[in-house]
Amino acid sequence: MLAISLCRSSRSSISKVARGCGLPEVACSALNDTEGDIQGDMANPEFNLDFAPHHGQPVPVAHGVQRITVNNPSPFTFHGTNSYIVGDRSVAVIDPGPEDEAHLAALLAALSGREVTHILVSHTHRDHSPLARRLQEATGARIVAEGPHRAARPLHEGETNPFSESADMAFRPDIVLGDGETIAGDGWRLTGVHTPGHAANHMAFALEDSGILFSADHVMAWATSIVAPPDGSMADYMASLDKLIARRDRLLFPGHGGPVRKPLSFMRALKTHRRMRERAVLGRIKAGDRSIPEMVKVIYRETDPRLHGAAALSVFAHIEDLIERGEIETDGPPALLGSYRPAGRG
Numbered sequence: 001m002l003a004i005s006l007c008r009s010s011r012s013s014i015s016k017v018a019r020g021c022g023l024p025e026v027a028c029s030a031l032n033d034t035e036g037d038i039q040g041d042m043a044n045p046e047f048n049l050d051f052a053p054h055h056g057q058p059v060p061v062a063h064g065v066q067r068i069t070v071n072n073p074s075p076f077t078f079h080g081t082n083s084y085i086v087g088d089r090s091v092a093v094i095d096p097g098p099e100d101e102a103h104l105a106a107l108l109a110a111l112s113g114r115e116v117t118h119i120l121v122s123h124t125h126r127d128h129s130p131l132a133r134r135l136q137e138a139t140g141a142r143i144v145a146e147g148p149h150r151a152a153r154p155l156h157e158g159e160t161n162p163f164s165e166s167a168d169m170a171f172r173p174d175i176v177l178g179d180g181e182t183i184a185g186d187g188w189r190l191t192g193v194h195t196p197g198h199a200a201n202h203m204a205f206a207l208e209d210s211g212i213l214f215s216a217d218h219v220m221a222w223a224t225s226i227v228a229p230p231d232g233s234m235a236d237y238m239a240s241l242d243k244l245i246a247r248r249d250r251l252l253f254p255g256h257g258g259p260v261r262k263p264l265s266f267m268r269a270l271k272t273h274r275r276m277r278e279r280a281v282l283g284r285i286k287a288g289d290r291s292i293p294e295m296v297k298v299i300y301r302e303t304d305p306r307l308h309g310a311a312a313l314s315v316f317a318h319i320e321d322l323i324e325r326g327e328i329e330t331d332g333p334p335a336l337l338g339s340y341r342p343a344g345r346g
C-alpha cells in the first residue's frame with residue numbers, strides 16, 4: 001500500500017523535478033533524534049533562503065557580472081533559474097534559461113547595445129539550456145557546453161528514466177568545452193570545471209582572476225542539489241564536491257537563489273550532510289527496512305510529503321553508491337521499487 005501511494009506521489013513530484021534542481025532539506029538534527037547509529041556533532045549546511053529575485057531585471061552582483069532571474073519559481077527551482085551576464089561591452093551569457101518569451105525579452109533588453117560572443121550552458125535540463133537557441137538566433141553568439149545531454153549510466157532493462165521530460169535532448173553546443181579549458185572574451189576568461197553528479201554533463205564556470213565560480217545546480221545556497229539516477233550519480237556528485245573544495249573559490253553564483261559567500265565551509269558541510277544521509281539509509285536497511293518508500297517515510301518524516309518523490313530518488317542515488325561499494329545488496333540491477341538488504345545476507 002505504501003509502495004503504491006509513494007509511487008503515485010513520486011510521479012507527481014518527479015514531474016516537478018523535471019523542471020527543478022534543488023531539494024529543500026530537513027536539518028540533520030532531525031535524524032539524530034532517532035537514528036541511534038548516528039553519533040557526533042553534525043555540521044548542518046547553513047542554507048540561506050534570503051533572496052530577492054527581481055524577475056526579469058538585471059541585478060549587478062559583482063564587478064562585470066549581472067544576474068537576471070527567470071520567473072519560473074517552483075518547490076524545486078526556488079524563485080527561478082538564474083541567468084548571468086559576464087563582461088562589459090562584449091559579453092558572455094551563462095544559462096539563458098527555459099523557453100520563456102518574457103525572459104528572452106528581458107535578456108535582450110539587458111544586452112541591448114552590447115555584443116554577445118558566447119552562450120555558456122551549465123547542463124541540459126530544461127530550466128537552463130533551451131533558450132540558448134533563441135538567444136543565438138538573436139545575437140549570433142556561439143553556444144558552449146561540455147556536451148549534449150546524457151545520463152550518468154545506461155538504463156537497466158525495464159527501467160524508465162523519470163527525467164526524460166526534463167532533458168533538452170535537442171541541445172548541441174557549437175564549442176565543446178573540456179574540463180579545464182578556457183573561453184576568453186573582452187576582459188573576461190571563463191574556465192570549465194566539469195562537475196558531474198546532478199547531471200552527467202554538468203559544468204561550473206570559473207571567472208578567472210576573480211575567485212568567482214558559477215556553480216549552477218551543483219552547489220546552491222538555498223537547498224541541496226537533486227542527485228537522481230539515471231541522470232545523476234551520487235559517487236560523481238561527491239567527487240565533484242571534493243573537486244570544488246580543493247579549488248578554494250571565494251564566491252559561488254548558483255543556478256538558483258543567492259550566492260554562496262563561504263564556499264569552503266558550506267561545501268564541507270554539504271559533504272557531511274550527504275554522508276549522514278548515507279548512514280541514515282544504511283541504518284534503516286540494517287534496522288530491517290527493505291524498500292525505499294519505508295526509508296523515506298522515516299528519514300524524511302519532517303519534509304513536505306509533496307517532496308517525497310524527489311527524496312526517494314535521492315535515497316535511490318545513495319543506494320546505488322552503497323551497492324557499488326559493497327555495503328548493501330539487492331537482486332538484479334538496483335531499482336526505485338527494489339528490495340535491499342545488508343551485504344552478506346543474500
Ligand SMILES: [Zn+2]
Binds near residue numbers: 125128217
Ligand atoms: Zn536548475
